[in-house]
Amino acid sequence: MASLIKLNKGLDINLAGAAEQKLVSVKAADKVTLVPDDFVGSTPKVVVKAGEAVKAGDVLFTDKLHPEIKFVSPVSGTVEEVVRGERRKVLGVVVVNDGKGTSVELPAVNPTSASADEIKSALLNAGVWPFIKQRPYNVVANPEVQPRDIFVTAMDTAPLAPDFAFVVKGQEEDLQRGISALAKLTAGKVYVGAKAGSKLQLNNAEVVEFAGPHPAGNVSVQINHIKPINKGEQVWTVSAFDVIVMGRALAGKVDFTRTITVAGSEVVSPAYAKVLPGQTLASILDGNVKHVEYTQRYIAGNVLTGQNAGKDGVVGFFDNTVTVIPDGGDTDELFGWITPGLNRYSTSNTGLSGLFGLFKSKKWTLDARLKGGPRALIVSGTWEKVFPMDIYPEELYKAVLTYNIDKMEALGIYEVAPEDFALCEFVDASKTPVQQVIADGLVKLRKEME
Amino acid sequence: MSNKLNNFIHEKIAPNFEKGGKFESLWSVYDSFHTFLFVPRQTAGRKGVQVHDSVDSKRVIIMVILALVPALLVGCWNVGLQHDRALGIDDGWFMQFLYGFVAFLPKVVVSYVVGLGIEMAVAAYKREEVAEGFLATGLLIPMIVPVNTPLWMIAVATAFSVIFAKEIFGGTGMNIFNPALITRAFLFFAYPKAMSGDAVFVRTGSALCDSPIEGTQVVDGFSGATPLAAVADGSFNPETFSTMDAFIGTIPGSIAETSTAAILLGALLLLVTKVASWRIMLSVFAGGAVMSAIVAAFSENAPTVAQQLCLGGFAFAAVFMATDPVTGCRTNTGKFIYGCFIGVMAIIIRMYNTGYPEGAMMAVLLGNAVAPLIDHYVVEANINKRAKRIKA
Numbered sequence: 126m127a128s129l130i131k132l133n134k135g136l137d138i139n140l141a142g143a144a145e146q147k148l149v150s151v152k153a154a155d156k157v158t159l160v161p162d163d164f165v166g167s168t169p170k171v172v173v174k175a176g177e178a179v180k181a182g183d184v185l186f187t188d189k190l191h192p193e194i195k196f197v198s199p200v201s202g203t204v205e206e207v208v209r210g211e212r213r214k215v216l217g218v219v220v221v222n223d224g225k226g227t228s229v230e231l232p233a234v235n236p237t238s239a240s241a242d243e244i245k246s247a248l249l250n251a252g253v254w255p256f257i258k259q260r261p262y263n264v265v266a267n268p269e270v271q272p273r274d275i276f277v278t279a280m281d282t283a284p285l286a287p288d289f290a291f292v293v294k295g296q297e298e299d300l301q302r303g304i305s306a307l308a309k310l311t312a313g314k315v316y317v318g319a320k321a322g323s324k325l326q327l328n329n330a331e332v333v334e335f336a337g338p339h340p341a342g343n344v345s346v347q348i349n350h351i352k353p354i355n356k357g358e359q360v361w362t363v364s365a366f367d368v369i370v371m372g373r374a375l376a377g378k379v380d381f382t383r384t385i386t387v388a389g390s391e392v393v394s395p396a397y398a399k400v401l402p403g404q405t406l407a408s409i410l411d412g413n414v415k416h417v418e419y420t421q422r423y424i425a426g427n428v429l430t431g432q433n434a435g436k437d438g439v440v441g442f443f444d445n446t447v448t449v450i451p452d453g454g455d456t457d458e459l460f461g462w463i464t465p466g467l468n469r470y471s472t473s474n475t476g477l478s479g480l481f482g483l484f485k486s487k488k489w490t491l492d493a494r495l496k497g498g499p500r501a502l503i504v505s506g507t508w509e510k511v512f513p514m515d516i517y518p519e520e521l522y523k524a525v526l527t528y529n530i531d532k533m534e535a536l537g538i539y540e541v542a543p544e545d546f547a548l549c550e551f552v553d554a555s556k557t558p559v560q561q562v563i564a565d566g567l568v569k570l571r572k573e574m575e
Numbered sequence: 576m577s578n579k580l581n582n583f584i585h586e587k588i589a590p591n592f593e594k595g596g597k598f599e600s601l602w603s604v605y606d607s608f609h610t611f612l613f614v615p616r617q618t619a620g621r622k623g624v625q626v627h628d629s630v631d632s633k634r635v636i637i638m639v640i641l642a643l644v645p646a647l648l649v650g651c652w653n654v655g656l657q658h659d660r661a662l663g664i665d666d667g668w669f670m671q672f673l674y675g676f677v678a679f680l681p682k683v684v685v686s687y688v689v690g691l692g693i694e695m696a697v698a699a700y701k702r703e704e705v706a707e708g709f710l711a712t713g714l715l716i717p718m719i720v721p722v723n724t725p726l727w728m729i730a731v732a733t734a735f736s737v738i739f740a741k742e743i744f745g746g747t748g749m750n751i752f753n754p755a756l757i758t759r760a761f762l763f764f765a766y767p768k769a770m771s772g773d774a775v776f777v778r779t780g781s782a783l784c785d786s787p788i789e790g791t792q793v794v795d796g797f798s799g800a801t802p803l804a805a806v807a808d809g810s811f812n813p814e815t816f817s818t819m820d821a822f823i824g825t826i827p828g829s830i831a832e833t834s835t836a837a838i839l840l841g842a843l844l845l846l847v848t849k850v851a852s853w854r855i856m857l858s859v860f861a862g863g864a865v866m867s868a869i870v871a872a873f874s875e876n877a878p879t880v881a882q883q884l885c886l887g888g889f890a891f892a893a894v895f896m897a898t899d900p901v902t903g904c905r906t907n908t909g910k911f912i913y914g915c916f917i918g919v920m921a922i923i924i925r926m927y928n929t930g931y932p933e934g935a936m937m938a939v940l941l942g943n944a945v946a947p948l949i950d951h952y953v954v955e956a957n958i959n960k961r962a963k964r965i966k967a
Contacts, residue, residue, distance in 0.1 A: 497631020501748025
């Protein structure tokens with residue numbers, strides 16, 4: 126029987142355009158782009174050239190410091206281009222899909238009998254290692270370390286995110302294989318955070334159920350409530366959505382397909398779809414976006430942590446959602462500071478939608494406007510209401526802002542990832558870019574400490 | 576709003592104020608007027624949260640201003656009422672309100688013109704948006720000074736406060752002390768004669784400039800002394816003093832502070848909208864009540880608990896001043912401690928510092944000073960917990 130942890134703090138943003146629980150087929154990816162920026166903390170060393178033929182599973186780039194960490198092509202075809210930006214930074218490696226699906230041969234590994242080293246090299250060679258992140262810093266895990274524990278979150282509570290129970294259907298064996306493999310890599314335990322009532326049954330892992338609004342599914346929150354990270358300790362985190370892909374690789378299959386939700390108020394029929402990481406949003410959303418006169422915003426990921434990628438942008442390596450919402454940049458709304466606010470989404474009681482609780486009961490179409498000017502922090506206490514961890518978010522934010530390393534450590538910087546501050550950023554009346562500040566702080570701190 | 580007008584604004588007017596435009600240096604001013612009319616068009620960047628709650632600082636500040644309205648209206652009426660009483664006449668509640676309003680108007684104009692002028696100049700210099708904070712401060716200032724304060728004093732004090740209590744710290748959100756209270760404190764220490772005594776809280780001359788009105792004279796035996804002045808010189812009698820008068824607000828005093836009933840109406844709005852912290856408000860009243868009970872138990876002729884909470888600026892400070900989120904405690908635990916501290920200190924200063932009848936202002940400023948310290952220790956508890964986890 127899994128133990129249950131109830132969380133009261135947090136917020137489910139009730140957006141219109143939630144995915145129906147059905148799988149629709151989308152256009153196959155004619156090309157995919159692997160974006161090194163998805164893998165925070167690693168510097169890419171590209172090993173292919175434009176024009177080179179690759180099979181699915183062939184290495185496109187490796188990590189400069191840890192060449193054993195490989196990033197592989199999800200499709201077979203030809204490398205079209207290595208896109209570079211300022212100072213020759215690699216922005217993406219584009220592979221044109223030949224549709225043949227030829228792939229490299231991977232040995233099948235039985236996680237129950239294989240040793241930790243065998244599992245490690247299998248994961249590294251299959252290119253699924255980068256799914257594992259380490260805390261502190263929320264970067265791709267260092268294979269040389271043995272983590273204290275491994276935390277797997279089997280729930281995505283972000284707005285319009287997929288239901289894990291639906292995604293895992295038919296892939297239970299892959300999930301179990303992945304979990305068993307992870308269990309070999311730590312001296313501690315594999316903890317799996319699952320939605321309350323999901324009755325997820327897994328061997329070689331301890332399932333802990335979580336009830337409550339977003340960010341209950343964020344792995345940091347789960348760690349904080351199960352077994353918090355202390356300075357000097359290292360834990361690994363993986364999303365169960367990605368463990369499925371890892372499980373496939375261990376069975377000898379090169380298959381990076383992920384089931385995501387295609388959702389948002391601008392999507393004609395929001396549903397689940399199987400896509401490849403690096404596939405363009407245009408190919409996924411082909412013919413499924415409302416024809417309107419205003420500008421729309423294509424987001425790779427969910428509305429809290431995703432990126433405004435544009436139509437030609439691609440699904441990230443870790444994304445579970447593709448969202449399309451109105452952009453709002455061409456909207457002029459009169460007297461926002463005094464209108465009653467019945468039709469303006471607000472969790473704050475300064476508007477009627479907040480006062481009457483309509484933000485919970487109604488479905489909302491939100492655009493991407495900040496809806497206010499950036500200011501210094503004025504209102505206090507709102508961040509804490511959406512931050513269900515034993516951490517003072519505002520104090521930690523200020524410590525990061527002033528780059529006071531001692532304070533950052535003391536206040537729990539090693540326990541958090543930028544995504545944990547997404548709701549703080551959402552509710553903040555001063556429109557503070559909290560996630561960016563935390564992300565920059567983590568990068569800077571890692572440089573200093575390592 | 577027609578599209579034509581919108582396009583005209585965005586294509587013809589806006590570019591003049593943007594970089595390279597004719598009035599580039601006035602961008603902040605333009606922006607403040609434009610955002611007054613329209614919600615900014617700015618959208619989320621490539622990264623970061625892609626949707627936002629529609630609450631912004633304008634909306635928060637406007638709630639404070641709305642909450643001040645009941646106290647302002649009753650306060651203006653009371654200025655006229657006190658005027659009539661002093662002259663022994665009665666020309667009806669509407670004329671009384673009008674008298675008070677005319678007396679108040681020049682003050683608020685001066686405070687806004689001086690304060691917003693400085694804020695806009697600083698914002699233009701820094702090429703930042705004009706923050707809304709002063710909209711509340713600028714209304715608070717004329718409400719917490721005696722009705723007979725000369726306009727030039729308000730101008731000087733407002734300028735001092737905006738520059739030295741706010742802008743040098745970095746503007747709205749960065750200040751350590753409440754700017755409205757700094758204005759009041761500046762006036763009190765720089766011009767003590769104009770801030771205390773029997774004559775300053777009741778205007779006996781004409782509404783606009785206090786010049787003597789022909790054919791009128793102050794009735795014999797009228798005293799414009801505030802009840803707290805009576806407490807200070809020992810002539811206060813808790814049994815004959817009507818607590819109801821203090822609650823409704825028909826006693827001499829500044830516009831903001833006299834009517835506890837109106838203040839509580841404002842408090843209701845602030846609490847319902849959650850703009851002010853109930854933790855702070857409740858604990859200021861609780862701290863004040865406990866301390867008043869202690870004082871009443873040990874000294875004769877001390878006001879009762881109810882009288883203490885209705886008199887002077889106590890209720891106003893509890894509802895509007897202590898709850899300023901920028902200068903108060905920011906942690907929830909800290910807010911309770913901070914509120915109690917202010918409540919207790921306000922009564923102590925009021926009762927035991929005879930040279931200084933009104934303690935609420937000083938108590939809040941003192942609270943502002945210790946708020947970071949209180950927060951520090953609250954956060955320290957969390958830090959220690961984390962440190963202990965490592966040892967365990």
